[in-house]
Amino acid sequence: MDSLPIGLTFRYSERDYVRALRSHYASHLRLWLDVFLIAVFVVLGVYVWFLPGLLWLSICCFGVSGIFALTLIAAFFIIPPLVFRREPKFRDEYSITFSPECIHFNTAHIDSRLQWDLYSRALVDRHSYVLYHGTRSFTVIPKRTFQSSEQQETFEKLLTERIATIVRKK
Numbered sequence: 001m002d003s004l005p006i007g008l009t010f011r012y013s014e015r016d017y018v019r020a021l022r023s024h025y026a027s028h029l030r031l032w033l034d035v036f037l038i039a040v041f042v043v044l045g046v047y048v049w050f051l052p053g054l055l056w057l058s059i060c061c062f063g064v065s066g067i068f069a070l071t072l073i074a075a076f077f078i079i080p081p082l083v084f085r086r087e088p089k090f091r092d093e094y095s096i097t098f099s100p101e102c103i104h105f106n107t108a109h110i111d112s113r114l115q116w117d118l119y120s121r122a123l124v125d126r127h128s129y130v131l132y133h134g135t136r137s138f139t140v141i142p143k144r145t146f147q148s149s150e151q152q153e154t155f156e157k158l159l160t161e162r163i164a165t166i167v168r169k170k
Contacts (some may be wrong), residue, residue: 016127024123047060
């Protein structure tokens with residue numbers, strides 16, 4: 001494919017990064033299973049509460065459900081904004097050029113050309129493209145940064161050609 005280079009210039013907003021991190025967590029956690037387990041332990045705790053001599057088991061069930069609930073709350077509501085606020089690189093202006101040959105990153109602190117094969121997979125949701133390198137490292141490309149739908153379509157084609165595993169979330 002002889003697509004033109006796609007140049008994007010942007011600054012991350014907290015909202016961009018928080019949405020992408022939540023999407024990342026949602027794709028890696030079994031959210032439905034966690035919510036199901038919370039409900040099971042709460043129901044079990046209520047049931048055991050009324051059985052004589054098993055108050056300790058009821059308290060344990062409530063404790064386990066509380067730990068699961070707090071973990072989900074932290075993962076989706078507390079950790080994402082903290083990560084964004086504590087990382088100075090998210091305040092830089094990013095200039096990224098995607099071409100069939102490579103990806104050129106340029107910020108106040110980075111000037112780097114990366115090969116596409118650095119990225120092993122991608123997660124695409126309504127708001128962003130999350131390009132993974134390694135198990136927990138990723139680059140977020142907010143969809144709002146594309147100048148036109150044609151530019152975004154060209155990027156999608158390039159992404160499909162260069163990254164083997166793409167998960168699309170609605």
